[in-house]
Amino acid sequence: MAHIEINSNLCKSCYLCINACPFGLIKKSAETGKTGEYTVEFYDKEKKCTACASCAMSCPDIAITGVFK
Amino acid sequence: MQTYAKPKSIKENSSFTFCSGCDHGLAIKLVAQVIDELNIQRDTIAVSSSGCSVFLYDFLDVDCVEAPHGRACAVATGVKRAHRAKGNNKIVFTYQGDGDFASIGLGESIHSALRGENITAICINNTNYGMTGGQLGPTTPMGQITATSPLGRNKEYHGFPIQTVQHIAICEGTCFCARVALYDIKNIYNAKKQIKKAFEYQQKGLGFSFVEILSSCPTNWKLSPIDSHKKIEEELTKIYPLGVYKDIDHE
Ligand SMILES: Cc1ncc(C[n+]2csc(CCOP(=O)(O)OP(=O)(O)O)c2C)c(N)n1
Numbered sequence: 001m002a003h004i005e006i007n008s009n010l011c012k013s014c015y016l017c018i019n020a021c022p023f024g025l026i027k028k029s030a031e032t033g034k035t036g037e038y039t040v041e042f043y044d045k046e047k048k049c050t051a052c053a054s055c056a057m058s059c060p061d062i063a064i065t066g067v068f069k
Numbered sequence: 070m071q072t073y074a075k076p077k078s079i080k081e082n083s084s085f086t087f088c089s090g091c092d093h094g095l096a097i098k099l100v101a102q103v104i105d106e107l108n109i110q111r112d113t114i115a116v117s118s119s120g121c122s123v124f125l126y127d128f129l130d131v132d133c134v135e136a137p138h139g140r141a142c143a144v145a146t147g148v149k150r151a152h153r154a155k156g157n158n159k160i161v162f163t164y165q166g167d168g169d170f171a172s173i174g175l176g177e178s179i180h181s182a183l184r185g186e187n188i189t190a191i192c193i194n195n196t197n198y199g200m201t202g203g204q205l206g207p208t209t210p211m212g213q214i215t216a217t218s219p220l221g222r223n224k225e226y227h228g229f230p231i232q233t234v235q236h237i238a239i240c241e242g243t244c245f246c247a248r249v250a251l252y253d254i255k256n257i258y259n260a261k262k263q264i265k266k267a268f269e270y271q272q273k274g275l276g277f278s279f280v281e282i283l284s285s286c287p288t289n290w291k292l293s294p295i296d297s298h299k300k301i302e303e304e305l306t307k308i309y310p311l312g313v314y315k316d317i318d319h320e
Contacts, residue, residue: 014090014294053073054254060094061085067073
């Protein structure tokens with residue numbers, strides 16, 4: 001099952017990954033990170049993720065550490 | 070199966086010191102991916118500069134020299150030539166801000182290009198002096214408000230901005246130069262392609278290769294990271310057109 005790994009300790013809440021995902025599978029989480037803003041989480045109930053890695057390529061802090069197919 | 074992993078050339082347990090959404094992180098990641106793909110991690114020497122990228126040696130797992138403000142191309146020249154004299158063909162690249170490359174270090178930069186120095190320069194154009202608080206820089210477009218141009222850049226007082234990549238393109242020693250951006254996924258992949266080309270031209274010994282990267286500075290622009298990317302797409306690419314400005318393999 002395609003999925004991504006997020007290291008919340010590295011996330012600076014820029015939300016560029018939310019913008020980059022073609023299926024809108026990343027959303028703000030309820031947890032706050034090191035900037036005091038909400039970090040992000042991967043949410044794929046309908047199994048739409050294709051492991052295209054657009055989110056990981058767009059993350060300026062390498063907080064998305066792995067994409068799996 | 071893993072389709073994406075953290076680049077090997079980024080240090081384990083390192084975390085970038087940049088502001089939220091800053092394109093410096095993206096640019097360094099692309100450079101690391103290119104170093105991985107060309108399999109040159111052990112043969113690469115980075116020359117970092119003053120500016121937000123000053124801690125480059127903390128992020129990239131390659132040998133690194135810190136150059137004084139603006140002198141990265143001069144330091145890289147020495148590094149490249151000293152190794153060549155000993156018969157070592159090292160890949161040497163500089164990673165510089167626009168203030169560093171195109172203002173305080175313009176002499177070093179242009180003359181490295183004119184000499185056809187066999188090095189690669191990466192210039193992060195975020196239209197201001199980011200690290201010191203967003204002052205007007207050589208690439209600040211007309212009208213932009215910065216810490217030292219509170220009424221916007223105007224030609225009477227500040228003069229005009231520099232088109233860095235076009236100036237490098239007319240230097241005879243330049244073998245490859247391009248301007249890229251990072252505001253969407255297509256452009257990110259294109260930026261990586263051009264950075265890779267610049268490194269490959271150096272491997273072939275063709276001369277000075279240069280990539281200017283239009284980058285966001287959300288903190289000093291006082292915009293969100295997403296709005297900063299919108300500004301690059303809608304405004305900056307009109308002032309600083311993207312593209313390959315010189316490629317001797319296609320002439
Ligand atoms: C000779 C010298 N003059 C001034 C400075 C102060 N200084 C440090 S970083 C910097 C701005 C760098 O801006 P830029 O090259 O555009 O990189 P950015 O921070 O935007 O990535 C300045 C002026 C310095 N370190 N050395």
